[in-house]
Amino acid sequence: MNEELEELAALCAFDLLEGGERIAFETRLANEPDLRARLDSLREAAALTAYAAPLRQPPAALEKRILNAIRVEPVRIRSSSSSSGSSWLPWALAASLALACVVLVADRVQTKKQMAALEQRNAFAQLRIATLASKLQTAPNAIGTVVWDAEKQEGVLKVANIPANEADRDYQLWIVDPDYKQPVDAGTFHVANDGTESIPFKPKARVGSADAFAVSLERKGGVPKAEGPMVLVGK
Amino acid sequence: MSEAADPRSATTPLRPANRRERTDEQINQAASDQALMRQLQSGDESAFASFYRRFSPGLFSLIYQILQDQKESEDVLQEAFVQMWKKASTYDATRSGLFTWAVMIARNKAIDRLRSRQRRFRTVEAATAEMEVSLPNEVEQADDLLGQGEERARVRSALKQLPDPQREAIHLAFFGGLTQVEISDRLKAPLGTVKARIRRGLISLRTVLGDPVL
Numbered sequence: 001m002n003e004e005l006e007e008l009a010a011l012c013a014f015d016l017l018e019g020g021e022r023i024a025f026e027t028r029l030a031n032e033p034d035l036r037a038r039l040d041s042l043r044e045a046a047a048l049t050a051y052a053a054p055l056r057q058p059p060a061a062l063e064k065r066i067l068n069a070i071r072v073e074p075v076r077i078r079s080s081s082s083s084s085g086s087s088w089l090p091w092a093l094a095a096s097l098a099l100a101c102v103v104l105v106a107d108r109v110q111t112k113k114q115m116a117a118l119e120q121r122n123a124f125a126q127l128r129i130a131t132l133a134s135k136l137q138t139a140p141n142a143i144g145t146v147v148w149d150a151e152k153q154e155g156v157l158k159v160a161n162i163p164a165n166e167a168d169r170d171y172q173l174w175i176v177d178p179d180y181k182q183p184v185d186a187g188t189f190h191v192a193n194d195g196t197e198s199i200p201f202k203p204k205a206r207v208g209s210a211d212a213f214a215v216s217l218e219r220k221g222g223v224p225k226a227e228g229p230m231v232l233v234g235k
Numbered sequence: 236m237s238e239a240a241d242p243r244s245a246t247t248p249l250r251p252a253n254r255r256e257r258t259d260e261q262i263n264q265a266a267s268d269q270a271l272m273r274q275l276q277s278g279d280e281s282a283f284a285s286f287y288r289r290f291s292p293g294l295f296s297l298i299y300q301i302l303q304d305q306k307e308s309e310d311v312l313q314e315a316f317v318q319m320w321k322k323a324s325t326y327d328a329t330r331s332g333l334f335t336w337a338v339m340i341a342r343n344k345a346i347d348r349l350r351s352r353q354r355r356f357r358t359v360e361a362a363t364a365e366m367e368v369s370l371p372n373e374v375e376q377a378d379d380l381l382g383q384g385e386e387r388a389r390v391r392s393a394l395k396q397l398p399d400p401q402r403e404a405i406h407l408a409f410f411g412g413l414t415q416v417e418i419s420d421r422l423k424a425p426l427g428t429v430k431a432r433i434r435r436g437l438i439s440l441r442t443v444l445g446d447p448v449l
Contacts, residue, residue, distance in 0.1 A: 003434075010434040014408040015343070016415050040330050045441035047335035049409040050293060050342070051390035053300035058291050058312055066313050067284060070320040137325060 001038060009035065013042040019225040020174070020182035027176050027212040027233050030133065130213050132159075132234035139163050142195075144232045146213045148175075153206060157189070157199045157213075162231065164193045165217060171231060172222045175203050176212040183214065188222040211235060268333035275323040283320060290334075291316070294341040301345040301410050311348050315341040346412035393443040400424070401436030408433050 001009075008025045011017050017025055029036050132144035141161040148155035157173055165171055170190060174183035185204040191197045212235035217228040274282030294315060299308040318340055326336055394402055400422070407418045419426045 006438070007430050007434040010437045011408075011415065011430060013437060014433065015346075016408060016418075016433070018414065042437055042441060043339070044332060044335050045437055045444060046409060047331075047338040048390045048440065048444060049394070049405060050297040050338045051387040052394055052406065053296040053410070055292065055387070056296045056299050058295040058309065062309055062312065063284075063287055063291070066287060066316050067280070069313055069317050070283060071280065073317055073321050137322070 001035070005035065006038070009039045009042055012039055013046040019227055023174055023183050023214045023216065023226050023230060023233070024176050024212075026135065026230055027214055027235060030233050031212075031235055128210060130210075130234050132213055132215065132232035134161075135230040135233055136163070142232060144213075144215060144234070146234075148210050148213075150207070150210065154200065154202045155186075157186075157201055157215075158197070159191065159199075159215070159232070160196045162191050162195050162197070164191050164195065168220050169217055169228075170220050170222055171215050172218045172226065172228075173199070173201055174214045174216065174226055175207050175210050176214065176235075177207045177209055178211060179208050180205065182225050185222065185224065186213075188218070188220075265328075265332065269328050272323065272326055272328065272333055275320070276326070286319075287316060290337050294337060297338065298341055298345040301342070301349055301412065307348060307352075308345075311344050312341070315344045318344070342409070349412040390440075390444065393440055396443065397436050397439055401432045401439070404429055404432040405436040405440070 005028075008017065008021070012022075012025055029039065128146075128148045128150065130146040130148065132146065134140050134142035136142055139161060142159070142163070143161060144157060144159040146155055146157050159171075162171070170188035172188045173186040175186050176183045184207055186201045187199070187204075189197055189199040212233065214226075214230060214234075215232040216226045216230050218226065219228070271282060271286055275286060291312065295308060295312050298311050298315070299305070302308050302311065315337075319337060322340075326333070331339075394405070397405065403422060404418060407413055407421060411418065411421075413421065415426060415429065419429045422429060424432075
């Protein structure tokens with residue numbers, strides 16, 4: 001692993017990555033198991049730093065208070081057969097892929113007109129399809145698909161199961177292109193209560209190589225560099 | 236004093252420094268962690284009580300180190316444990332140990348609170364000053380009181396072996412709730428230098444402390 005990548009992993013272990021740097025790194029994480037393993041290992045070491053804090057006992061009464069608090073909180077039960085990460089992970093991946101397929105099929109109908117325009121220009125060979133997976137713990141089934149026409153520098157993003165955004169926030173699409181230090185802004189969009197949206201987009205700068213796509217939640221109108229939480233990532 | 240005060244384990248004996256000798260113990264620890272987490276994931280309140288007793292002293296120490304306020308630290312400890320209870324099903328043993336999972340949730344909660352009250356610089360300065368002064372005595376105190384402060388002492392020893400600039404950068408990165416730029420400003424060092432210190436310091440820590448067992 002090169003020094004630059006290891007530095008990003010170390011900063012990520014302390015949650016110090018922000019904006020485009022974070023988007024680019026998390027995009028790589030989603031597709032590079034070795035990098036994910038390295039980050040996990042560094043995060044274990046970072047967590048041990050907690051031992052540097054001088055030892056301090058919580059008051060005894062706090063235990064009862066906290067035990068009372070959890071009794072009124074719903075807990076999501078995981079069945080014993082799915083308690084091992086290694087056993088449920090393949091099923092989760094399969095489910096995600098199935099969802100992606102469903103969305104793609106649905107997209108085919110809903111974006112037919114948009115696709116038809118591209119096909120008519122014999123641009124199909126230039127098209128790239130990417131599936132974006134959820135980064136939200138609160139909406140793990142959120143998903144997106146991107147159809148990107150490199151020649152025309154335009155595309156269509158379809159999202160599903162994504163939380164409706166508040167009035168003062170917008171979702172913002174980013175394209176990761178290695179020619180740019182920061183991901184390229186591809187515009188903002190709003191999602192209504194049903195969690196689905198189909199958005200034609202054009203990036204703000206010419207994209208030579210669309211290595212990955214990401215969606216973040218930003219302040220209304222969008223930002224020049226991503227600042228908010230990541231929502232979807234994929235390539 | 237309860238022997239549960241060590242955040243990693245209430246029952247774990249002293250850990251030998253030798254990495255090979257630690258392996259069986261770490262494997263047992265990981266198995267114990269997973270068994271405990273399975274109980275939590277099934278909604279077992281008595282397992283949660285065990286989980287609380289095992290991790291609360293270490294997590295409270297961490298939260299207090301960040302916030303430097305007793306009342307706020309108690310509130311944040313409660314928020315953290317409630318989140319762990321609600322989100323137990325999201326724990327992935329293939330990604331991290333139980334200790335790391337709990338530490339990161341508690342730390343994030345504390346840092347969120349720190350940022351919300353806009354007093355971070357004063358607090359960080361106070362925390363850093365306390366750390367510099369109290370480190371050796373605290374190790375002795377933990378050993379004396381608990382008789383099993385080996386892991387804590389081992390980590391502190393590893394931190395002490397780091398060059399001062401790396402240790403300062405690691406400390407601010409973990410406890411400070413600061414951005415990269417803010418750490419750079421505080422240390423009066425270029426951003427690139429700060430990033431390199433964090434990378435080198437963390438990799439050194441990982442090397443000295445060994446591979447975790449997941």
